[in-house]
Every structure is written in C-alpha cells, then in structure tokens.
Amino acid sequence: MLALVDELERNGHNLQHFSRELARYFRNVLVAKIAGSDTRLIAASADERARLTQIAAAFSEEDLTRYLQLSLDLFRDLQFSLQPRFHLEIGLLKLVQAGKLIAIEEALAALENPAAVTAAPKRREPETKPVAAPRTGPSPFELDRAKKAAARPEPQSIGATALAPEPAPAPMGQIDWQEKLHAALIELGMQFTADGVEHSQITETGNVLEFVAPKEFLLALRPDELLKALQRISPRQFKIKVTAGDATPAEAAPAGGEKKEDEVSRRALDNPEVQRFRDVFGGEVRAVRDLKRVE
Numbered sequence: 066m067l068a069l070v071d072e073l074e075r076n077g078h079n080l081q082h083f084s085r086e087l088a089r090y091f092r093n094v095l096v097a098k099i100a101g102s103d104t105r106l107i108a109a110s111a112d113e114r115a116r117l118t119q120i121a122a123a124f125s126e127e128d129l130t131r132y133l134q135l136s137l138d139l140f141r142d143l144q145f146s147l148q149p150r151f152h153l154e155i156g157l158l159k160l161v162q163a164g165k166l167i168a169i170e171e172a173l174a175a176l177e178n179p180a181a182v183t184a185a186p187k188r189r190e191p192e193t194k195p196v197a198a199p200r201t202g203p204s205p206f207e208l209d210r211a212k213k214a215a216a217r218p219e220p221q222s223i224g225a226t227a228l229a230p231e232p233a234p235a236p237m238g239q240i241d242w243q244e245k246l247h248a249a250l251i252e253l254g255m256q257f258t259a260d261g262v263e264h265s266q267i268t269e270t271g272n273v274l275e276f277v278a279p280k281e282f283l284l285a286l287r288p289d290e291l292l293k294a295l296q297r298i299s300p301r302q303f304k305i306k307v308t309a310g311d312a313t314p315a316e317a318a319p320a321g322g323e324k325k326e327d328e329v330s331r332r333a334l335d336n337p338e339v340q341r342f343r344d345v346f347g348g349e350v351r352a353v354r355d356l357k358r359v360e
Contacts (some may be wrong), residue, residue: 066157070150080149081140084156088136095129097121131163172345173338242267242274249294258294261285266310274303277310329355 073083096106098121102114109117121129139156146152243262250259265278265286274295276286288305295303330353333339343350 066161067154070154070157073153074150080153081143084136084140084143084153088133088140091129091133091136093117094121094124095126095133098124098126098129128164131166132160135159135163169342173341176341176345242269245298246291246294249297250290252297253290253293255287255290255294257285258287258290261287262291272301272303273306275306275308277308280309283307283309329353 070080073080093107093109094117096104097114097117100106102111102118104114107114107117124132135156139152139159142152142156143149243265246262246267247259250256250262261278261282261284262276264282265276268275268277274291276291278286286307288307291305292303295301333353334350339350
C-alpha cells in the first residue's frame with residue numbers, strides 16, 4: 066500500500082481523485098454483493114458487473130460496508146489535508162487492518178465456544194479468502210437486530226422491578242409516578258407524551274397530579290393521553306394540572322436525581338450482555354448515560 070501511494074505521487078496522480086474512485090469502487094462491489102450482477106444500480110457494462118459480483122463473493126456485506134465507510138472517511142479527510150500523502154497512506158493501512166478484524170457480535174456469539182474467538186480472525190487471512198463458504202444462518206448483524214427488537218419492551222419490566230424492592234412508600238412521589246407513567250405511555254405508543262413526563266416534576270395532592278415542566282415540554286404533556294396512562298396503573302380518578310417551571314426534575318431535586326442516576330448505572334452494569342462484554346474484553350466502565358435524557 067505504501068509503495069502504491071509512492072507510485073501515484075511520483076506519476077503526478079491526484080490523490081483526492083484516487084480516494085474518490087476507491088470509494089466508488091467499494092460502493093459498486095457492495096451493491097453487487099447485495100443486488101447481484103443484473104442490477105441497474107451499477108453504471109457499468111454487463112461484463113464489469115459480473116466481475117464485480119465475482120469479487121464480492123469473497124467478502125461479507127459487513128466487510129464491504131466497513132471498507133466503504135473507511136474509504137469515504139479517507140476522501141473526506143483529504144479535502145482539508147495539508148499532507149494528503151500521509152492521510153492516504155494511513156487510510157489505506159486502516160483498510161488493511163480492517164480485513165483482520167472480527168465483529169463484536171461474532172466475539173460475543175462465540176462466548177459459549179471460547180476457541181472460536183481466537184480462531185475467528187484466521188478466516189480473514191489472504192490465503193483463506195478465496196474460500197467463500199455459503200452462510201447457513203443469519204449474520205451477526207441480523208442476530209443483533211433481532212435481539213434488540215425483542216428487548217424493546219424491557220424498559221417497562223426493568224422499571225417495575227426497580228420499584229419493587231422499595232419498602233411500602235407513603236404517597237407516591239416524583240420518581241414513582243415518573244417511572245410508572247413513562248412505562249405506561251411507552252406501552253401505549255405515546256412516545257411524545259412519555260418524553261414530556263420524563264422531563265417533568267410530578268406532585269400528587271389529593272386527587273390532583275401536577276406536572277411541572279420546562280416550557281418546551283408543555284405541549285408534550287397531553288392530558289387525555291396522561292389520563293389513559295393513569296387508568297392502566299391506578300384505579301383512582303385524578304385531575305391533571307400542567308404548569309410551566311424553570312427546572313427539570315434533576316435540577317429541582319438533586320437527591321432524587323442522584324438516586325435515579327445510581328439506579329440507571331446499576332441496571333446497566335447488571336445487564337447480562339454488558340457483563341458478557343466485560344468478561345470478553347475486560348476494561349472499566351467509567352460512565353453510564355441515560356439515553357432518554359440525552360438532548
């Protein structure tokens with residue numbers, strides 16, 4: 066690769082043009098892998114499309130996607146580089162290294178057979194690359210997508226189990242109402258209102274539930290949808306009161322916010338997938354972010 070860059074520069078070729086054509090080439094190989102040689106998505110002759118399809122057979126879709134992304138990143142970097150040769154050299158070396166990697170999903174899937182983790186990279190070596198055995202099952206990406214789709218309702222059950230250990234509280238406070246209402250709204254498919262609840266401070270006074278939220282979340286707190294969610298979690302009849310406030314629940318009640326952050330961290334670290342990942346790769350978890358609260 067380094068000799069190739071040297072030859073391009075000595076012969077006066079435009080390195081940006083080379084990187085752009087390299088990205089176009091990986092794109093065409095990826096499309097040929099997905100759509101076959103008869104596709105109209107590749108602007109090339111029939112013989113050229115057949116050749117691209119033959120080349121694509123030696124790679125997986127995940128490999129080709131990674132190569133295309135790396136080549137696009139390389140082309141972007143060259144647009145502003147004061148040392149285009151250096152950027153092109155490191156970009157091509159990254160492509161070489163990418164061919165030796167295995168996906169995280171494959172490493173996790175091989176936990177039950179530890180020998181497969183160390184053996185997996187060998188299948189990507191050049192001497193074994195021509196052997197393109199057909200895949201007999203879903204790809205690691207497909208398995209991961211299916212797992213995530215099946216796990217989407219989990220936050221509701223996690224929220225319920227997180228509340229269970231608390232010893233018989235007095236009238237329900239802010240965090241109790243937030244967790245239960247948020248879970249009920251998600252189950253009803255009312256994501257917009259659930260976001261408003263997530264950023265509200267909720268106070269129960271008799272049969273009135275007051276929601277204090279920043280102005281930008283007032284429209285999200287729809288009383289009719291809140292009442293539907295309340296009917297799922299409590300037989301009591303409530304009136305809804307929505308008020309604009311200057312502080313989010315985390316700012317208004319720092320102690321409660323810290324408690325919720327601790328709860329989020331505990332639930333994340335107790336997740337079986339996180340534990341398996343740490344067993345394989347080691348390392349240290351320095352911070353846990355609640356994506357529901359990321360603006």
